[in-house]
Amino acid sequence: MKRVYVNEKWCLGCHLCEYNCAFANSGCDDMVKALKNITINPRIRIEEKGNVSFAVSCRHCDEPLCVKGCITGALTVDQDGVITINQDKCVGCFTCILSCPYGAIMPSSTGHAIQKCELCINNAGGEPACVKGCPNRAIVFEERSEEA
Template identity: 80%
Template sequence: MKRIYVNEKWCLGCHLCEYYCAFANSGQDDMVKALKNVTIHPRIQIEQRGNISFAVSCRHCEEPLCVKSCISGALTRENGVISINPDKCVGCYTCILSCPYGAVMPSESGAIQKCELCTKNAGGEPACVKGCPNKAIVFEERQGAE
């Protein structure tokens, strides 16, 4: 299955992936109108440790602890993609606590949000991958990787 991978050697820490993610999930057609004067809530986050920058997003694990811990059934795994049904989320945040990668986060609505590989909005290649100017984020299939 294709997943998002990050090469931290190439990451500039520019945060463009966060903006492309927020726009892709905004439901709007104009990036300026969607994001101008708005606090964004992307499903991918840039972390910085010293002079190293890297993007953190859902890894769509084979054995997802977030799905196993979800008491309401809001998180499901289908065709390798872990998706959220926000209408089922009760906001207990057990999934946030159980994710070893820190890839699940609260949304503005009180439910949770996480990367769904742009399956519900952009289709094809995830928006963060398309928008990365240095190609530090890739969407590819790798042997033996989870």
């Protein structure tokens, strides 16, 4: 399965992945109209430790603890291995947030209980918006072997 991978050696900490993610999930056609004068709440975020920057997003685990911990079945793994959210089933218990070992699930600011990366399957098609918008190619969308 193709997943988003980050090479922290190449990450500039520019946060463009966050802006591209927020725009891709905004439902708008114009980035300026979608993001101007708002606090963005992307499904990927940049963490900075010392002089190292890296992006944190859902890893679409082979054995996802978030899905196992979801009490309503709102989180599921689709046939392609992408972990998706059914917002109609989510009751906002946040068990998935507590279960994720990577901190990749977060509360939503859009009226839904939670949000996480779904690889832009519902909006961008093909390559995720964070990957497309990374100026340094620090974020890639590729399939890797288990040993990588």
